[in-house]
Amino acid sequence: MLGTRATEDAAGGGEVPPVRARGLVKRYKEVLAVDHVDLNVQTGDVYGFLGPNGAGKTTTLRMALGLITPTEDIVELFGRDPMREGAHALEGVAGFVEAPRFYPYLTGRKNLELLAALDGADAKERIDEVLELVELAPRAAHRVGGFSHGMRQRLGIAAALLRRPRLLILDEPATGLDPAGMRDMRALIRRLADEGITVLLSSHQLPEVQDLCDRVAIVDRGRVVYEGALADLRRQGGAGYRLRTTDDVRALQIAREQRGIDFAAAGEHGLAFQAEEADVGGLSLALGAAGIGVLALTPELATLEDLFFRLTENDGAGEAEQPPPALAAPPTADERLVKAP
Amino acid sequence: MSSVSASAAPAPIRGTARFTRPATLTVYRWELRKLVSQKRTYLGLGLAMILPLIFVVVQSLRTRQDRGGENIFASQITHSGLATPVLMLLFLSVFMLPLIAALVAGDIVAAEDGNGTLKTILTRSVDRGQLFAAKALAAMTYATIAVFAAAVVATAAGVAAWGFNSVTTYSGTVVSASEGLLLVFASNASYLIPLLAVASLGVLLSTVTRNSAAAVVGTVGITILLFIIGQIPGLEGIRPYLLTEQYENWHGLLRTPTDWAPIAHSAWVCALYGVPALIAGYLVFLRRDVAGG
Numbered sequence: 001m002l003g004t005r006a007t008e009d010a011a012g013g014g015e016v017p018p019v020r021a022r023g024l025v026k027r028y029k030e031v032l033a034v035d036h037v038d039l040n041v042q043t044g045d046v047y048g049f050l051g052p053n054g055a056g057k058t059t060t061l062r063m064a065l066g067l068i069t070p071t072e073d074i075v076e077l078f079g080r081d082p083m084r085e086g087a088h089a090l091e092g093v094a095g096f097v098e099a100p101r102f103y104p105y106l107t108g109r110k111n112l113e114l115l116a117a118l119d120g121a122d123a124k125e126r127i128d129e130v131l132e133l134v135e136l137a138p139r140a141a142h143r144v145g146g147f148s149h150g151m152r153q154r155l156g157i158a159a160a161l162l163r164r165p166r167l168l169i170l171d172e173p174a175t176g177l178d179p180a181g182m183r184d185m186r187a188l189i190r191r192l193a194d195e196g197i198t199v200l201l202s203s204h205q206l207p208e209v210q211d212l213c214d215r216v217a218i219v220d221r222g223r224v225v226y227e228g229a230l231a232d233l234r235r236q237g238g239a240g241y242r243l244r245t246t247d248d249v250r251a252l253q254i255a256r257e258q259r260g261i262d263f264a265a266a267g268e269h270g271l272a273f274q275a276e277e278a279d280v281g282g283l284s285l286a287l288g289a290a291g292i293g294v295l296a297l298t299p300e301l302a303t304l305e306d307l308f309f310r311l312t313e314n315d316g317a318g319e320a321e322q323p324p325p326a327l328a329a330p331p332t333a334d335e336r337l338v339k340a341p
Numbered sequence: 342m343s344s345v346s347a348s349a350a351p352a353p354i355r356g357t358a359r360f361t362r363p364a365t366l367t368v369y370r371w372e373l374r375k376l377v378s379q380k381r382t383y384l385g386l387g388l389a390m391i392l393p394l395i396f397v398v399v400q401s402l403r404t405r406q407d408r409g410g411e412n413i414f415a416s417q418i419t420h421s422g423l424a425t426p427v428l429m430l431l432f433l434s435v436f437m438l439p440l441i442a443a444l445v446a447g448d449i450v451a452a453e454d455g456n457g458t459l460k461t462i463l464t465r466s467v468d469r470g471q472l473f474a475a476k477a478l479a480a481m482t483y484a485t486i487a488v489f490a491a492a493v494v495a496t497a498a499g500v501a502a503w504g505f506n507s508v509t510t511y512s513g514t515v516v517s518a519s520e521g522l523l524l525v526f527a528s529n530a531s532y533l534i535p536l537l538a539v540a541s542l543g544v545l546l547s548t549v550t551r552n553s554a555a556a557v558v559g560t561v562g563i564t565i566l567l568f569i570i571g572q573i574p575g576l577e578g579i580r581p582y583l584l585t586e587q588y589e590n591w592h593g594l595l596r597t598p599t600d601w602a603p604i605a606h607s608a609w610v611c612a613l614y615g616v617p618a619l620i621a622g623y624l625v626f627l628r629r630d631v632a633g634g
Contacts, residue, residue: 065464068630086468087362095464101457105378114371118465120361159461 016079017042018093018167018198019064025072026059033059035222039075041167041200041215046193048213048230049202052312056222057202061097061171064200066090077167095169095200099176100156104145108136108155111144115159123162130158133188149176157188168192171202186212210304220312233307240300241280244270246293254290258283270296365471372479376445382483385441389487392437393429393495397502413511418499421506423521425499426492427528427595433491434532434588439539439564442484446543447556449476450626454551460631473626477544477619484540485533492529496522514597528591534607535587538615539564545622548629581606584614 019041026034034056041047051057062068064075066082066089074081080089102111109127116123131137134154144152153176160168173189174182182205189212193199203209209216210230217227226233245251252271255264260279265272275283284294376382400418412431417424450473453459462472508521516524542563546556568585570576580586587607593600 062460062630062632065460067460067463068632069628087466090464090466093464097460097464098457101461103375103378103458104456105380106375110374110378114374115461115465117367117371118363118462118467120363120466163465 015043017076018045018078019047019075019200020079021060021064021073021075023073024060024063024070024075026056026063026068027071032222034063034070036072037217037219037222037224038227039064039217039224040227041198043198044193044196045215046189046199046201046213048209048216049200049219050204050206050209050216050308051219055219055312057219058097058171060219061169061200061202064169065093065095065097067097092163092166093169094160094163094165094167095171096156096160097169097171099149099172100152100159102144102147102152102155102159105143107141107143108147108151109140111155112140112159112162116162119163121164123164126162126164130161133161134158150178150181153177153185154181157185165197167198167200169200172204173201174203174205174208182208206303206305206308216304218308218311225311226307230304234301234304240272240274240306242270242272242296242298242300244295244297245287246295250290251287251292254286254292255283258286272300362466362468363471365474368467368471368475369478372449372475373482376479376483381448382445385444385483385487386490388437389433389441389491390494392433393425393491393498396429396432396495397425397498401502413509413513417508419503421508421518421521422498422500422503423496423506423508423518423525425503426495426525427508429491429495430528430532430591431589434536435568435585436564438484438488438491438532438536440561441487442480442536442540443543443557443560443564445483446480446540447547447558447560448553449480449544450547450622451551451553451556454631455553463631469627470623473548473623477541477622480540480544481537484536488529488533488536492525496525510595510597511592512596516597524594527594531591531594531604531607532588534590534604534611535584538584538587538611538618541615541618541622545618545625548622548626582610582613584611587611 017040019039021037021039024034024037024039025032037056037060039049039060049057049061059068060075063070064077064082066086069083074083077089077093078091080091082089102108103114106114109131112127112131113124116127128137131140134157136151136154136158139147139151144155147155153173157170157173160170170189174185177185186208189199189201193212199212201209201213213230215228216230216233218225243251243255248266248271252264252266255261255271255273258279259282260275261283262274263272273283280297284297287294412428414424414427414431418428450459453462463469505518505522507515507517509515510524539560543556543560546559547553550556550559564585567583571580571583571586587603587610590603590607593603
């Protein structure tokens with residue numbers, strides 16, 4: 001029973017994941033917005049939730065927060081279903097979906113006072129603290145209608161922290177922030193995670209996710225195409241290599257014919273390919289035999305950005321459930337454009 | 342400028358906040374504070390208050406003694422200031438006050454949905470049912486304030502212009518000024534019965550349509566439709582059961598002895614409109630997807 005699990009968790013008798021969904025579906029008439037999505041956010045995770053626009057991220061987060069009803073299955077937050085248990089299921093949960101929204105005709109402080117009143121407990125006493133934390137205290141007496149987008153994002157973080165969350169759900173928190181603001185937002189999220197708050201972070205900022213998250217889910221066309229540790233994903237991306245030679249055109253031809261060399265592609269900065277270490281030796285011998293000199297051969301681990309595009313720019317992605325498809329390692333966007341079929 | 346203090350924060354963010362559901366009264370108070378903070382709120386109240394003032398000024402400037410009209414209170418305008426609030430209730434009750442009630446009732450859910458603030462408050466510790474109750478109560482409170490604001494201004498202006506004198510009721514009985522004042526208050530209170538049913542329809546449409554303009558226009562449209570139906574020859578049989586026919590339920594209070602029958606009748610007729618509207622709105626609000634904003 002959900003209630004029992006939640007009780008066990010509160011008593012420390014069981015490990016109930018902060019977010020758990022199995023086979024989550026949301027359908028709008030003919031449109032399948034979320035297609036059997038599984039999520040498993042563990043305590044202490046900084047969990048990245050990635051996907052192109054329209055992939056179903058926001059819809060999934062809305063279901064997680066009880067704002068919309070799943071067509072099939074449920075999302076559990078600490079073992080509780082928001083659709084059945086209402087606000088009680090959001091105990092220890094805070095965050096925002098899409099841009100945080102406030103009452104433009106109220107001041108920043110009044111908005112927080114309103115939300116604190118709806119939270120009860122000691123939330124009201126924490127208003128000054130959270131305003132200081134997001135550096136909005138000097139503007140707290142101004143109406144939110146005059147706030148910039150970045151200020152509203154920061155107010156959204158402040159509003160979330162009023163609840164002393166154990167799980168923080170953030171949808172594109174760095175959107176609209178200047179570079180310094182983005183850096184500070186990352187630092188704040190890292191600090192919150194260090195304090196033991198589980199973070200579910202939906203973001204388009206792939207370097208941000210790579211920097212912050214230990215586990216990720218990548219969704220595409222409503223389906224999860226990868227869920228698991230970011231380190232595993234990058235490992236599955238395979239060891240990539242970059243190669244510069246005296247004759248890249250012929251080298252590419254040889255690489256494609258060489259056994260164990262996968263996804264060879266040419267770009268402005270040489271060749272990129274994926275291979276086991278032993279096969280790289282074979283390639284260098286083959287190049288030497290063909291009279292092609294090796295100018296540089298450097299190993300490269302696939303970035304999250306590379307992996308993201310490989311997982312989500314596949315035309316047949318709708319069919320790609322876990323495990324992920326074989327992951328090539330084209331190191332740059334340019335190289336993706338000229339990647340061999 | 343840096344945006345968030347990541348390194349110099351004084352205290353841990355994490356704590357052990359326990360779940361506390363706010364009282365519905367708290368949610369209701371905040372709904373009122375939101376109304377108080379919006380200019381639109383004062384538009385309706387301003388309309389409710391300015392019309393009695395215009396009425397009194399115009400009547401004061403008129404030199405003709407024959408005020409005309411078949412209404413007994415119209416013939417007493419210059420004799421007693423207490424005739425003014427009765428006449429104003431008569432004039433405003435048909436269209437203006439329902440419109441003012443609809444302005445807020447039709448907007449109270451839809452505006453929040455459109456602005457995205459509904460999702461903000463629904464991710465706090467308040468239940469949907471509490472929020473709906475608070476919003477419905479706030480819309481009704483606003484309608485009540487509009488009615489009494491118009492009555493107070495009309496009474497004050499009328500008394501200032503023509504004195505606090507006795508007044509003759511519909512049955513021809515002369516009542517003292519203090520009793521007349523009480524009857525004015527009771528009449529306005531009685532008019533709230535149909536007006537709160539109108540507000541309930543507004544809240545329902547606001548919840549269902551998710552569009553403020555559609556809800557306001559829809560609410561006013563329904564009242565106009567009912568009014569027109571009430572004028573169609575051959576439909577006399579259903580006239581007692583039309584919401585708009587209940588707008589004059591307070592006339593029974595201005596007779597001697599008091600005729601309570603119209604008030605009792607309007608109470609259950611209006612309940613037939615208002616209660617299902619509120620229940621339907623509540624159920625829709627509980628189950629609806631909040632995807633606005």
